[in-house]
Amino acid sequence: MTARTTFLDDRVRASLQAVGAAAKRGLGDAGLAELVQVRASQLNHCAFCLDLHLGIARKQGVSERQLDLLAAWEEAGDVFDARERAALALTEAVTVLTEGFVPDAVYEEAARHFGADGLAHLLALIATINAWNRLMVTRRIPAGSTEW
Template structure:
């Protein structure tokens, strides 16, 4: 597959990268940030983002079995703790918006594990990875591309 276009306004790219960095920093858990970004990218079928965030997660030492089972996190038993499960449930709810909103029980579950500031950063991270996914998938940027 070849990209439809690799053009992305430099100011847009810089702004989105800054938003991503701020959300990750505020969340305060680099491994969880990567799991969230990988899960959203799986749901959005973004090969570029999957390739990038899987590589980052591996560099951070995220266990390979956790990466292998992320697509089935709900059935993965003790592989993911309750805090991670809450973040992944929120990721799916925000990414898919099946019923047009995030269900209260999903939000409340996440709120039990994250204080208000960290929850806000988690939501920002989910939002920005979804934006990145849509930019990359729409433009058909292939995995591993150096031009995007």
């Protein structure tokens, strides 16, 4: 596949990278941050972001078992703990917005596990990866591309 365009304003790129970095720092759990980004990228069919964040997840020590079962996390039993499941449920709800909103139960469960500060960073991370996914998919940036 050939990219439609690789142009992205440097200020836009830097701003999105800064938001993502701040959200990850604030979340304070690098492995969970990568699980969230991989799951959103799966849902959005973003090969570029999947390739990138799967590699980072492995470097952060996320287990191959978690990565293998991420697409079926709800059925994966104890592979994901309650905090991870809450984050993944929120990621799916924010990414897909099937009902037009994030269900109260999903939001409240995430808030219970993350508190106000952690939840704010988790939401910023989810929003940022969704922005990146949409930029990459729309421009058709292929996995592994060095020009984006």
